[in-house]
Amino acid sequence: MFFASDNWAGAHPAINDRLSRESTRFAAAYGNSELDKTVEARFNEIFERDVSVFFVSTGTAANSLSLASMARTGGVVFAHSEAHVIEDECGAPDFFSGMRMVPVEGAGGKIDPEKLSSRIAGYPQDSLHHGRAAALTLTQATETGTVYSLDEIDALTAIARKKGLPVHMDGARFANALVALGCSPAEMTWKRGVDVLSFGGTKNGCWCAEAIVFFNQDLARDFAFIRKRSAQLFSKTRFISAQFEAYLEGDRWLDLARHANTMADRLRAGIRTQNSSRLAWETTSNEVFAVLSKAAATSAENKGAKFYGWPVPLNQPDLVGSDETLVRLVTSFATTEEDIDQFLAICKAG
Amino acid sequence: MFFASDNWAGAHPAINDRLSRESTRFAAAYGNSELDKTVEARFNEIFERDVSVFFVSTGTAANSLSLASMARTGGVVFAHSEAHVIEDECGAPDFFSGMRMVPVEGAGGKIDPEKLSSRIAGYPQDSLHHGRAAALTLTQATETGTVYSLDEIDALTAIARKKGLPVHMDGARFANALVALGCSPAEMTWKRGVDVLSFGGTKNGCWCAEAIVFFNQDLARDFAFIRKRSAQLFSKTRFISAQFEAYLEGDRWLDLARHANTMADRLRAGIRTQNSSRLAWETTSNEVFAVLSKAAATSAENKGAKFYGWPVPLNQPDLVGSDETLVRLVTSFATTEEDIDQFLAICKAG
Amino acid sequence: MFFASDNWAGAHPAINDRLSRESTRFAAAYGNSELDKTVEARFNEIFERDVSVFFVSTGTAANSLSLASMARTGGVVFAHSEAHVIEDECGAPDFFSGMRMVPVEGAGGKIDPEKLSSRIAGYPQDSLHHGRAAALTLTQATETGTVYSLDEIDALTAIARKKGLPVHMDGARFANALVALGCSPAEMTWKRGVDVLSFGGTKNGCWCAEAIVFFNQDLARDFAFIRKRSAQLFSKTRFISAQFEAYLEGDRWLDLARHANTMADRLRAGIRTQNSSRLAWETTSNEVFAVLSKAAATSAENKGAKFYGWPVPLNQPDLVGSDETLVRLVTSFATTEEDIDQFLAICKAG
Amino acid sequence: MFFASDNWAGAHPAINDRLSRESTRFAAAYGNSELDKTVEARFNEIFERDVSVFFVSTGTAANSLSLASMARTGGVVFAHSEAHVIEDECGAPDFFSGMRMVPVEGAGGKIDPEKLSSRIAGYPQDSLHHGRAAALTLTQATETGTVYSLDEIDALTAIARKKGLPVHMDGARFANALVALGCSPAEMTWKRGVDVLSFGGTKNGCWCAEAIVFFNQDLARDFAFIRKRSAQLFSKTRFISAQFEAYLEGDRWLDLARHANTMADRLRAGIRTQNSSRLAWETTSNEVFAVLSKAAATSAENKGAKFYGWPVPLNQPDLVGSDETLVRLVTSFATTEEDIDQFLAICKAG
Incomplete structure (x- = not known):
């Protein structure tokens, strides 16, 4: 992950x-x-x-x-x-x-x-x-x-x-x-x-x-x-x-990028269906910006997921609630469906 | 070569x-x-x-x-x-x-x-x-x-x-x-x-x-x-x-360098024994500077040897005769004895 | 002027x-x-x-x-x-x-x-x-x-x-x-x-x-x-x-600056009393920013006054009316009371 | 001077x-x-x-x-x-x-x-x-x-x-x-x-x-x-x-430069006629390079003359004797004949 x-x-x-x-x-x-x-x-x-x-x-x-x-x-x-x-x-x-x-x-x-x-x-x-x-x-x-x-x-x-x-x-x-x-x-x-x-x-x-x-x-x-x-x-x-x-x-090169984008699509789709997380904004490339509950984020990190927080946009201070965090999730040619699904499962549970 | x-x-x-x-x-x-x-x-x-x-x-x-x-x-x-x-x-x-x-x-x-x-x-x-x-x-x-x-x-x-x-x-x-x-x-x-x-x-x-x-x-x-x-x-x-x-x-890293230097030693030794070429000056690392007859140099190039000419030092204008050329020969971890010997043979013949 | x-x-x-x-x-x-x-x-x-x-x-x-x-x-x-x-x-x-x-x-x-x-x-x-x-x-x-x-x-x-x-x-x-x-x-x-x-x-x-x-x-x-x-x-x-x-x-050096500031004070005071012009914002040094009617500005220029327009601040678009202009007026050690008074008179008339 | x-x-x-x-x-x-x-x-x-x-x-x-x-x-x-x-x-x-x-x-x-x-x-x-x-x-x-x-x-x-x-x-x-x-x-x-x-x-x-x-x-x-x-x-x-x-x-501008050059000419001419000093090399502009006896140089400095030493050219080590010094003398639009003549007199005496 x-x-x-x-x-x-x-x-x-x-x-x-x-x-x-x-x-x-x-x-x-x-x-x-x-x-x-x-x-x-x-x-x-x-x-x-x-x-x-x-x-x-x-x-x-x-x-x-x-x-x-x-x-x-x-x-x-x-x-x-x-x-x-x-x-x-x-x-x-x-x-x-x-x-x-x-x-x-x-x-x-x-x-x-x-x-x-x-x-x-x-x-x-x-x-x-x-x-x-x-x-x-x-x-x-x-x-x-x-x-x-x-x-x-x-x-x-x-x-x-x-x-x-x-x-x-x-x-x-x-x-x-x-x-x-x-x-x-x-x-x-x-x-x-x-x-x-x-x-x-x-x-x-x-x-x-x-x-x-x-x-x-x-x-x-x-x-x-x-x-x-x-x-x-x-x-x-x-x-x-x-x-x-x-x-x-x-x-x-296109196949590799297509794979990364497809993995991001899978991630985006998964997040859209969850209550405990949501997309911060719509994206179409291999970067996904999500608002996670802090509990989910911590849980994911504890299980080995690697990702970085992202600054809340100045003009959208309400994007993120007090028990939430904004994160950037980047997929690549090497990302697997299992990575995505495992991460989504953690978020869902979190 | x-x-x-x-x-x-x-x-x-x-x-x-x-x-x-x-x-x-x-x-x-x-x-x-x-x-x-x-x-x-x-x-x-x-x-x-x-x-x-x-x-x-x-x-x-x-x-x-x-x-x-x-x-x-x-x-x-x-x-x-x-x-x-x-x-x-x-x-x-x-x-x-x-x-x-x-x-x-x-x-x-x-x-x-x-x-x-x-x-x-x-x-x-x-x-x-x-x-x-x-x-x-x-x-x-x-x-x-x-x-x-x-x-x-x-x-x-x-x-x-x-x-x-x-x-x-x-x-x-x-x-x-x-x-x-x-x-x-x-x-x-x-x-x-x-x-x-x-x-x-x-x-x-x-x-x-x-x-x-x-x-x-x-x-x-x-x-x-x-x-x-x-x-x-x-x-x-x-x-x-x-x-x-x-x-x-x-x-x-030392073994690789030692090999390169040894190959240069072999090249130096070979050149020293030849009439048709000579060392321009003594060196001890993996670079050899040799004065070759133009015929030998051309012959070597025709047989696939790769090397560059080197400017004749300003204070040694007589280092190189009119039918000679000064060249730099660099060995590496990948140089073989065969390369050296083949090159020496060409020079000798040249 | x-x-x-x-x-x-x-x-x-x-x-x-x-x-x-x-x-x-x-x-x-x-x-x-x-x-x-x-x-x-x-x-x-x-x-x-x-x-x-x-x-x-x-x-x-x-x-x-x-x-x-x-x-x-x-x-x-x-x-x-x-x-x-x-x-x-x-x-x-x-x-x-x-x-x-x-x-x-x-x-x-x-x-x-x-x-x-x-x-x-x-x-x-x-x-x-x-x-x-x-x-x-x-x-x-x-x-x-x-x-x-x-x-x-x-x-x-x-x-x-x-x-x-x-x-x-x-x-x-x-x-x-x-x-x-x-x-x-x-x-x-x-x-x-x-x-x-x-x-x-x-x-x-x-x-x-x-x-x-x-x-x-x-x-x-x-x-x-x-x-x-x-x-x-x-x-x-x-x-x-x-x-x-x-x-x-x-x-x-202080006397020269004091003179320049005093001249700016005189300008500020004069503008404050006029209907046809006003201070764009309060200043205390030798620079005065004034909103003039375009007529007054043109008249002043025609009579030899030299000054530059100043960009209307992005966050104060209403500062300047359609028939007005924002100008910067700078005084110096060499500015005279006559310069100020003549300028104010033009503005008043304008 | x-x-x-x-x-x-x-x-x-x-x-x-x-x-x-x-x-x-x-x-x-x-x-x-x-x-x-x-x-x-x-x-x-x-x-x-x-x-x-x-x-x-x-x-x-x-x-x-x-x-x-x-x-x-x-x-x-x-x-x-x-x-x-x-x-x-x-x-x-x-x-x-x-x-x-x-x-x-x-x-x-x-x-x-x-x-x-x-x-x-x-x-x-x-x-x-x-x-x-x-x-x-x-x-x-x-x-x-x-x-x-x-x-x-x-x-x-x-x-x-x-x-x-x-x-x-x-x-x-x-x-x-x-x-x-x-x-x-x-x-x-x-x-x-x-x-x-x-x-x-x-x-x-x-x-x-x-x-x-x-x-x-x-x-x-x-x-x-x-x-x-x-x-x-x-x-x-x-x-x-x-x-x-x-x-x-x-x-x-040409008159001023002509004056400076003329003063340098006067200096050059004076030095040429002296035994105790000589021109280090010929010049034609307003800079004069002279070899003075150290005694003359010191005497001139003591009498208020201002000038700088100049490095002896590497390729002319013998230009300057052991009791001599190489100096640069620059004239300008403001140099006077009196300055020159006074300096020459000191050198002659030195």
């Missing part, structure tokens, strides 16, 4: 096998092997167009270096107020990009288009003292388990485009969002106006595989230098490539 | 096995698992004292963040003029530490103590305009295949200590140096006055395992933040820990 | 005379002249204790470098949401300090103590992912013309002290606040727990004189290097010293 | 008068006054073409921000090994530009073209690990009192241009060089291939007036933001403009 985060899971057997195979041979370092080229080409197929792909070590690196590729002196980046770049990366995006992160509110973890427009209006291009708008970053799936619809993405990228701002998508849970929407990678990204994507594999079955995908190749021009100067160029890059090869083989 | 670099090798089977085992289970992220704690404790044993250990993704990160832990505004770092931090890291050490790298000359890839003293004297602690001395970094084994003796390390750290400068050691090939000297890890580091160590595993049998080891724990105080802000905190850190567990099990 | 900003004024004759006198002689550069030492000592008198003083070129530099002296990796700085460091400095505080500015709300341009506590609580010292609290900065007088009482400063610095955070005060209009409160410089700063002060002279009669005053001299230890590395060490520093000497002679 | 530096001089009376006049009036802040526009236009005349001009507070700022305008990730800047950006700015150029300064040797304080070519060749544009060539900076007049001829500048800029590198000129003593060569400002800069100029006024009669002049206006595009973010935008910018107006009025 590991629901603390999808990064508590291990690595998928097929990915592990591919890594094992890779371990026995020699090949060129720093991304210059045949395998590296093959996997980069595979990204072109996945996204149905030529892209530039760069592997980095962490999701924080993927986001921070993506924004660094858009750096403008005195520039500000618009992000949802609960975005990872604002809440969870220790200032790395500011450090690497040299820009300030400006939070934009919005219900359900999604940037509100009107609020975005209004925020951007405060940072015109000649705004020497206040700073100037420089980029927009979206998180798909969001930090609160929701997923932007294609129309919602369109609405935000249209605002950015009108102001000349490049758009980054934080896809730490890209596959989970894709499966939730049932669309193609291209449809969810560059066809919607996304310029640069943090494409995460770590949370969905790799042990360490994060890619930055440039649809707007102008932004990639100096990126090899940005990555190297940021200490993110692996010598044995091909071990990242090997993971991605297995990850992207057939529809494995 | 892969002699291009030790980072062209794969991963050792025992390390790969340990990774495979790790892939099947769940565990806490961001370095908080039991395994992470166990492996950190193992470093205490290895170094015979309490140390603080932080894993990062690349050797460049290990060096750059080590120096960042010593950062002083207006500070300069003294390094050998051929050091990796000067020659091969795209300015990352400057970027992360905010300090300037000041090259110090010295024969055989080793900093000359007198030149170090003289250089440091140019940057006194009140030197507001010129900058002030802030750190010393040594590379062991050096970039040119040599190894500092314990006395040589002592001589340099004594100079630094007298000036109040902390000392970093770039140990990308730490194990190779250790085996070459036949001393203990403690003897080669903190007993010699080293404060912080880049402890490399990647070149010696891991696929990605670099650690920063703090003997001077004052310097480690803020380091968790430095690492996270630098985008170097892996979520699935335990996969690094797993590699290090297998790497450090028994004397495996 | 120059009410656009106090930085539209020139320099006071006594300060100009002192500069003229300074121009005719030779003296040591980079702050090493006798005059520099004398003026630094004068700051000790002003603040009734030993302080460390550093001159810089702009208010943005004073604030940014003050915060740089408090820099902690992954640290965040708490500032009022309308503070200059957030609204008007193009990200310079982030750039020089490497920290993120976190806005805290509060009525009347003043940080609300409860909101500050709540904000700080979100950034505990071990908060690796979210970032850690590192500093508090207050603006006195505030950007909206109000002045913190001594008790109000106490309340905020007590919160900071309890959390171990150093406190910076942005005193771009320090003298205006001091005169408004009628207390001593010591009482408004270090006796209240302020560690570092941006002491502004430019807006109050100098042409360019900004000082950073360290009450907490631990924070000053590396500051000479921070200033030089930030390109803020004037070669002819003594021309800043000369300005400060004349500025601080007798009570000149 | 103030020969320590030209920045020990005060301000020229005409410049001081202009400042005084400026002090009595109001005008728009942040470079938006009429005067600011007028003076900017004057630079167009001086340089016989449209230029973009930005004022900053110090020579270090001028150089550092100029290089920041040329910033490329992983880029390196080539400078003479004795250049101010390398020797005297506490790492500010590295800090603001994010680039590494790479020293290039050359006799007489001038970059040797062959050595420059060779250095640049080590940093090709695809040199991911070593770094890539990004800019060239020249100092005119040099730090050792010499002046590049127009042909010498041509030779260096041609090398840079062939490699696509922009060229910066550090003109802290621009006027002294110009007068020494007897050419026009245009001939010494953009007609020679210079893209950006640090145009210094402080050392030649202003108290604080440094300008960055962009001939290549592409590099100026983001510069307003670079300056503001670097805390270098004065609110009362017009006081810089006022200094420059008086400085550039008629040929005043």
Whole structure:
């Protein structure tokens, strides 16, 4: 019953096998092997167009270096107020990009288009003292388990485009969002106006595989230098490539995400039928936010369930009663039906 | 015949096995698992004292963040003029530490103590305009295949200590140096006055395992933040820990390095006996620098040997004749006697 | 009728005379002249204790470098949401300090103590992912013309002290606040727990004189290097010293601020008696925020009055009627009664 | 007898008068006054073409921000090994530009073209690990009192241009060089291939007036933001403009420099005729490097002369005898014939 985060899971057997195979041979370092080229080409197929792909070590690196590729002196980046770049990366995006992160509110973890427009209006291009708008970053799936619809993405990228701002998508849970929407990678990204994507594999079955995908190749021009100067160029890059090869083989990456989402669906469905717990809000990806009785939560923890509490939203102070607690439950490719059912049984009893 | 670099090798089977085992289970992220704690404790044993250990993704990160832990505004770092931090890291050490790298000359890839003293004297602690001395970094084994003796390390750290400068050691090939000297890890580091160590595993049998080891724990105080802000905190850190567990099990890491050095010895011995090639200079680690006839080099490449040319030292222009070429040959845990013998045969014939 | 900003004024004759006198002689550069030492000592008198003083070129530099002296990796700085460091400095505080500015709300341009506590609580010292609290900065007088009482400063610095955070005060209009409160410089700063002060002279009669005053001299230890590395060490520093000497002679600096505040009082009093205009909110320093009829504003501009509009506060959308406009009117040492009376007459007619 | 530096001089009376006049009036802040526009236009005349001009507070700022305008990730800047950006700015150029300064040797304080070519060749544009060539900076007049001829500048800029590198000129003593060569400002800069100029006024009669002049206006595009973010935008910018107006009025700036150079000529001529002292090397600007007997040097100091010792060049250890000392003597607009003659008399006696 590991629901603390999808990064508590291990690595998928097929990915592990591919890594094992890779371990026995020699090949060129720093991304210059045949395998590296093959996997980069595979990204072109996945996204149905030529892209530039760069592997980095962490999701924080993927986001921070993506924004660094858009750096403008005195520039500000618009992000949802609960975005990872604002809440969870220790200032790395500011450090690497040299820009300030400006939070934009919005219900359900999604940037509100009107609020975005209004925020951007405060940072015109000649705004020497206040700073100037420089980029927009979206998180798909969001930090609160929701997923932007294609129309919602369109609405935000249209605002950015009108102001000349490049758009980054934080896809730490890209596959989970894709499966939730049932669309193609291209449809969810560059066809919607996304310029640069943090494409995460770590949370969905790799042990360490994060890619930055440039649809707007102008932004990639100096990126090899940005990555190297940021200490993110692996010598044995091909071990990242090997993971991605297995990850992207057939529809494995989608299958893994589909499994995680299905497990979350099972969890959501179970919670909906219970009296002793309820969903804090609706989600569609592999994250579930539930209000549990404190008794149930304690009981689950005593029986070995792992999960984290989640801050009660400021604007919904009544969401949680005095004998209740708000928790985040994350499923992954490795979650089993038994895990879910056992957890639900505990909650029901609790 | 892969002699291009030790980072062209794969991963050792025992390390790969340990990774495979790790892939099947769940565990806490961001370095908080039991395994992470166990492996950190193992470093205490290895170094015979309490140390603080932080894993990062690349050797460049290990060096750059080590120096960042010593950062002083207006500070300069003294390094050998051929050091990796000067020659091969795209300015990352400057970027992360905010300090300037000041090259110090010295024969055989080793900093000359007198030149170090003289250089440091140019940057006194009140030197507001010129900058002030802030750190010393040594590379062991050096970039040119040599190894500092314990006395040589002592001589340099004594100079630094007298000036109040902390000392970093770039140990990308730490194990190779250790085996070459036949001393203990403690003897080669903190007993010699080293404060912080880049402890490399990647070149010696891991696929990605670099650690920063703090003997001077004052310097480690803020380091968790430095690492996270630098985008170097892996979520699935335990996969690094797993590699290090297998790497450090028994004397495996030393055995692997010993093998690499022995292969280099075999290569050195073979070259010494040939007329058509010769050693450019003496080395004792797993790097061999040889002057080959251009015919032999071409022949070797045609038969699949991989290696890189090396710039002729400015102060030894006559080292290489007009029909000759200077090459670097690096052995690794995965190099075989057959590789060596085949290469030697080609050179002999060439 | 120059009410656009106090930085539209020139320099006071006594300060100009002192500069003229300074121009005719030779003296040591980079702050090493006798005059520099004398003026630094004068700051000790002003603040009734030993302080460390550093001159810089702009208010943005004073604030940014003050915060740089408090820099902690992954640290965040708490500032009022309308503070200059957030609204008007193009990200310079982030750039020089490497920290993120976190806005805290509060009525009347003043940080609300409860909101500050709540904000700080979100950034505990071990908060690796979210970032850690590192500093508090207050603006006195505030950007909206109000002045913190001594008790109000106490309340905020007590919160900071309890959390171990150093406190910076942005005193771009320090003298205006001091005169408004009628207390001593010591009482408004270090006796209240302020560690570092941006002491502004430019807006109050100098042409360019900004000082950073360290009450907490631990924070000053590396500051000479921070200033030089930030390109803020004037070669002819003594021309800043000369300005400060004349500025601080007798009570000149307080007299100049008192004049500016008195002119603002006259403006406030006049506006209060009019039907066609009103104060947007009460202020006590040399800034007045008024709601004028658009006709009066236009008429004033046509007659040569200079002033800027001010954004209507989000939480007071009804402050301004459809035929009205919100403006900021700033007085200075150089404002005359005639300017005020002429402006008031226009408004009355308008 | 103030020969320590030209920045020990005060301000020229005409410049001081202009400042005084400026002090009595109001005008728009942040470079938006009429005067600011007028003076900017004057630079167009001086340089016989449209230029973009930005004022900053110090020579270090001028150089550092100029290089920041040329910033490329992983880029390196080539400078003479004795250049101010390398020797005297506490790492500010590295800090603001994010680039590494790479020293290039050359006799007489001038970059040797062959050595420059060779250095640049080590940093090709695809040199991911070593770094890539990004800019060239020249100092005119040099730090050792010499002046590049127009042909010498041509030779260096041609090398840079062939490699696509922009060229910066550090003109802290621009006027002294110009007068020494007897050419026009245009001939010494953009007609020679210079893209950006640090145009210094402080050392030649202003108290604080440094300008960055962009001939290549592409590099100026983001510069307003670079300056503001670097805390270098004065609110009362017009006081810089006022200094420059008086400085550039008629040929005043050239007259002042001519005077300084003439005083240096007088000093050089006097030293040449003496037995007890000699010129260390020939110079043509307002800096004189002399070998004095220690007795003469002490005698001069005792009689109030101010000057600094200068390090004996490493490659000329025999330049200075055991009872001799090498000193730098700098003249300025304020140096008098009497100062020179008195000093020469002391040396002769010494």
